[in-house]
Amino acid sequence: MSGRIAVLASGVGSNAEALAEACEQGRIDGRLCVVASNRPEAAVLARASARGLPTLALDHRAYPDRATFDAALHDALANFEPDLVVLAGFMRILSPAFITPWRGRLINIHPSLLPRYPGLDTHARALAAGDREAGATVHFVIEALDAGPAILQARVPVEVDDNPERLAARVQEEEHRIYPLAVQACLSGRVRLAGDRAELLGRPLPPAGADPAALAGR
Template sequence: MSRKKVGVLISGRGSNLSALIEAARDPNYPADIVGVLSNKAAAPGLATAAHEGIATASLAQSKFPSREMFEDTMTQVLESWEVDIVCLAGFMRVLGEDFVSHWQGRLINIHPSLLPAYRGLDTHARALADGATEHGCTVHFVTLGLDEGPAILQARVPVLAGDTPETLSARVLVEEHRLYPQALAKLARGEVTI
């Protein structure tokens, strides 16, 4: 079995990165995490990856004259790792047209809501403010519209009486860590396309 090579983009601790690394330890898993790229040099997820022997790189967008040049350099790094698929795992930048087009159909993200509900930030607080009875997460293909790409998989959690954004987030995160490796496996096996 030839495993797809995966690059992961992060901005922080990368808890979903850890879930993907854990899944890829299984030799029968159809994807291998070969590199982790962050837009923040201090992102704890870089240390996690390095500890696992995975290639790492960090690029600060502020060091580039334009977003296009920053994203072109990200693509060069990913291609140097011979990446087949790119996973966003808490990468807190909106990606531009050239990058999204280049990786179209091979670029996925996990979002902490049941898309199309609650695109963007502060999803847990917004769900609670709306009196939602269920919430969850979505793995989706990345397209130019923010959190608008087709869903691959979703997981639902009930909203409980007394929930705060923090308690709801913690329950959704458990599902994210289960769902993301499943969705990546489906893409790596060719079971889903955009």
């Protein structure tokens, strides 16, 4: 039985598109049961609708505080009965009131090699630090911001003439490659959250996450 995936996004939705394509191509044994956004005007909702996917708009600006919005978001998502909740450029810091009920079924992709550069402006920060490589990390979401254990990372070299936009574009290509791998591994049960560590088939993953071939079962 294929898994049910809820995607949360706030912007254009390129990672949501990559996940939808992976489902259509059979690289993910699942389907997007809803694409949700905290911004009704977000392009991700129009792109999902064009694919015939269910969408949900829940404007955070209509709620008096973070806790009230997070409670409403939890209730709305629960109606779709997802097996996995996937953050794909969701530009909201989620509170423990939302995270705790989905713990172990909630993952995110962050555009840096965590634990370096949690939060925003990751590419500019990597360039300012003179880093030789950058990348993206898929990780379980826990209560601390961008601190959950890594499932998978992808690395790209930093070029001498890079600016944040060029670096971001190359990192995003890798995001589209690795996120479907991680989603499938979680849906299949190969990867799970045990306490505060990620495990592959019951064995703890290293800090940088799994090797892609091992994650895919090859």
